[in-house]
Amino acid sequence: MEKIKLWIPEIKFHLGLNILIAVFITIASYVHFPFGSLKGNLVYLAHFLLLQFSLFGFIYIFSLLNKVFKIVFPILFILATSFSFWVYTQDLTIGVGMIQAISETNSDIAIDVLSYQFVLFVLLSSFSLLLFFRLHKKSRVSSIKSPLFFLAIFGVLTFFVVENYKYDAFKNRLPYSLYFASVKYANKPKIKLKEVKEQVFTKEENLHIVLVVGESVRADHLSLNGYNRNTNPLLSKQKNLISFKKVYTPFTFTSQSLPQILTDKSIDSKQSHQEATSLYSVLNKASFKTEWIGNQSIERSYKDIIYSNTSKIIIDKFHSFQSFKKQKDLVLLDHFSIEDSKLENRISTLHMIGSHWYYNSRITSDFQYFKPIISSKYIGSLTKDELINSYDNTILYLDNFLNILIEKLKQSSKNTILIYLSDHGETLGEDGKWLHAQRHKAARNPAMLVWFSNNFKEKYPLKINQLKFKKQDSITTDFLFHSILDLGKIENYKFENKKSIFD
Ligand SMILES: [Zn+2]
Numbered sequence: 001m002e003k004i005k006l007w008i009p010e011i012k013f014h015l016g017l018n019i020l021i022a023v024f025i026t027i028a029s030y031v032h033f034p035f036g037s038l039k040g041n042l043v044y045l046a047h048f049l050l051l052q053f054s055l056f057g058f059i060y061i062f063s064l065l066n067k068v069f070k071i072v073f074p075i076l077f078i079l080a081t082s083f084s085f086w087v088y089t090q091d092l093t094i095g096v097g098m099i100q101a102i103s104e105t106n107s108d109i110a111i112d113v114l115s116y117q118f119v120l121f122v123l124l125s126s127f128s129l130l131l132f133f134r135l136h137k138k139s140r141v142s143s144i145k146s147p148l149f150f151l152a153i154f155g156v157l158t159f160f161v162v163e164n165y166k167y168d169a170f171k172n173r174l175p176y177s178l179y180f181a182s183v184k185y186a187n188k189p190k191i192k193l194k195e196v197k198e199q200v201f202t203k204e205e206n207l208h209i210v211l212v213v214g215e216s217v218r219a220d221h222l223s224l225n226g227y228n229r230n231t232n233p234l235l236s237k238q239k240n241l242i243s244f245k246k247v248y249t250p251f252t253f254t255s256q257s258l259p260q261i262l263t264d265k266s267i268d269s270k271q272s273h274q275e276a277t278s279l280y281s282v283l284n285k286a287s288f289k290t291e292w293i294g295n296q297s298i299e300r301s302y303k304d305i306i307y308s309n310t311s312k313i314i315i316d317k318f319h320s321f322q323s324f325k326k327q328k329d330l331v332l333l334d335h336f337s338i339e340d341s342k343l344e345n346r347i348s349t350l351h352m353i354g355s356h357w358y359y360n361s362r363i364t365s366d367f368q369y370f371k372p373i374i375s376s377k378y379i380g381s382l383t384k385d386e387l388i389n390s391y392d393n394t395i396l397y398l399d400n401f402l403n404i405l406i407e408k409l410k411q412s413s414k415n416t417i418l419i420y421l422s423d424h425g426e427t428l429g430e431d432g433k434w435l436h437a438q439r440h441k442a443a444r445n446p447a448m449l450v451w452f453s454n455n456f457k458e459k460y461p462l463k464i465n466q467l468k469f470k471k472q473d474s475i476t477t478d479f480l481f482h483s484i485l486d487l488g489k490i491e492n493y494k495f496e497n498k499k500s501i502f503d
Contacts, residue, residue: 007146013139014063014148018056020132021175024125025080026052028087029173032324034360036375043378050158051170057155063142064149074129080175081125085118086318087174093320094177097297099185101317172322184300191259193304194277196493200285202345204489208338208414209347211421211484212405213261214398215254215296215354216436217447218425219245221395224449229370231395234403235449240457241406242467244448244501246474249424252436252443255301257423260477262305264495267476278308279481282493283347293335294351295327296320309349321356328364329353329401336405338412345488346414352401355394355426357435359387363397370396384429391428406451415460416453417487421480422446446477450501463487463502470501 030048035041063069086092143149162169171180219225223232225245235241250267251257260267263276280290292309297320306312313335316327329352340346353362358377360368370389374382402420409416425447427433427440436443450467457464479499486500497503 007148009136009139010142010146010148013136014056014060016132016136017059018052020125020128021055021059021077022048022052024128025077025084025174026055028084029177031088032091033377034324034358034375037378037381039381040376040378043380047169050162051173051176053155054159054162054170055155055175057152057158060142060148060152061156064144066141070133074126074133076175077129078122078126080178082118082122083178084174085121088121089117090319091323091325092318093297093323094174095172095181095297095320096185096300096303097314097317097320099181100298103185187300191263191265191301191304192275193263193281193308194275196277196281196285198285198493200282200493201491202286202288202489203491204345205343206414207345207488208340208409208412208416209484209487210405210409210416210418211347211349211480212402212418213258213349213351214420214422214447215352215356216424216426216443217355217395217398217422218428218442219243219247219445219447221392221428222447225447229392231392232399233396234399235406238403238406238451240453241449241451242471244450244471244473244475245445246472247421247446247448247477247479248444248474249446249477250444251477252424252439254296254423255299257477258299258302259305261421261423261480262302264481266478278305279484280305280308280310280347282485282490282495283345283488284308284310285493286488286490287345288488289340289344289346290349291346292349292351293332294349295329295332295353296351321353324358324361326353326361328362329397330404333401333404333408336408338408338414338416340412340414342413347484347488350405352398354398354422355391359390359394362394367393367397367400369393379434387434388428391426402449402451409451409453412453413455414453415456417456418449418451419480419484420447420449420451421477422448460502466502475499475501 030044033044083094159170170176221227221231222243223230224236224243249257251260259265262279265276283290290309292306292312294314295316297317298306298314315331315335319326332350336348336350355362360374370392372386372389374386374390376382409418423446424436425443425445426436427442430440430442433440452464479501482496482499483501485495486497486502
């Protein structure tokens with residue numbers, strides 16, 4: 001009994017400290033969750049408690065370095081609270097994009113920082129910590145002989161056990177996200193882009209290629225491909241539209257599939273650290289105007305590919321797919337125009353957030369057509385019907401998105417062609433698995449569509465015949481790089497004609 005009394009001040013100190021951290025930092029990552037079912041809410045609570053417990057472990061061990069701890073901890077605490085403010089108020093994502101913006105002193109985040117609410121929040125948190133440290137000035141210092149030390153080791157182990165069970169379960173949440181996003185930012189991208197040395201040119205003119213890169217859309221959920229629900233009420237009325245329903249990719253993550261789709265890297269290539277050529281680097285050399293308009297925050301694996309475009313706009317770059325306040329894809333079209341000078345060739349890439357989980361966040365309420373829908377982020381508390389209904393609602397949204405885009409492209413005088421390709425599919429309950437990070441075969445058949453303008457049709461009847469002829473073929477996502485160079489009549493650069501869908 002006497003012994004336990006000895007440790008009480010220490011227990012009080014660490015309990016209090018963890019409550020402060022929870023209030024000012026950790027809880028920020030949870031407040032925007034949809035609180036639907038009791039079961040789901042209990043899972044969120046367990047997640048939070050485990051995260052906080054693991055954090056206690058790291059902090060306790062850090063506090064063994066008594067003097068260093070007293071100086072460094074408040075600095076880290078204030079740093080983390082200045083980020084948690086954005087997560088609390090706007091559900092911003094502490095990811096690579098954010099770290100990049102800060103390290104490259106991006107002016108648009110400076111505007112956010114300067115609000116009085118932000119200053120007030122940081123002052124309040126700093127003052128609370130200062131007061132807390134003063135009150136516990138005489139607290140017993142941490143020691144490896146303390147029972148809390150053993151508890152702390154369990155806490156640290158919790159971090160690794162949970163991360164091993166579910167990758168990024170903690171790494172994406174504050175305050176861990178700050179550290180891991182910085183590490184990710186500092187690491188070099190896996191793919192190294194080659195410079196195009198050839199004197200590339202084109203015989204083409206007045207061509208506009210619109211490439212829409214989709215997200216997590218599987219081919220068999222389009223009614224265009226025979227799905228038993230009408231998920232394409234608008235596109236099914238469009239003429240000049242061809243759907244390829246047998247496109248395959250082995251990559252089921254955006255970070256792996258995009259570098260493959262947008263470069264000459266083949267799906268058969270085994271090396272992950274290889275040199276590859278960006279599609280846009282070749283087209284730039286042939287004097288194409290290249291532009292990227294993205295509604296997904298930049299990831300390190302394809303950052304350089306985006307930057308190989310002559311113009312790039314990343315919309316809503318501080319909200320990743322995890323944010324519940326992420327902008328909907330229709331915003332992409334506000335940044336896209338068909339106005340252009342005659343004769344110039346152009347490729348515009350629109351990168352959608354598409355059908356990425358959490359499905360409800362992708363659509364506006366007028367697209368909640370199939371019901372009942374999901375109400376929680378915890379899949380275990382949802383039914384198969386709710387999940388598939390919500391997923392199909394995102395396909396309805398896509399149908400509307402592409403239809404508006406096509407109507408816009410019809411106004412253009414250029415020879416216009418639109419290629420829509422999702423980066424991969426999605427697992428929807430096959431073998432009890434959900435979402436796309438499962439490497440399941442259900443996630444390997446992305447949706448792919450081609451639409452062409454009447455001008456294009458008149459000018460290239462043979463290409464249209466080829467498309468119609470090949471639409472039943474089983475192809476891989478390798479087709480994209482070679483098809484676009486073929487389409488652009490690229491000369492003096494070697495590519496594989498036989499992989500082109502127009503050849
Ligand atoms: Zn993806």
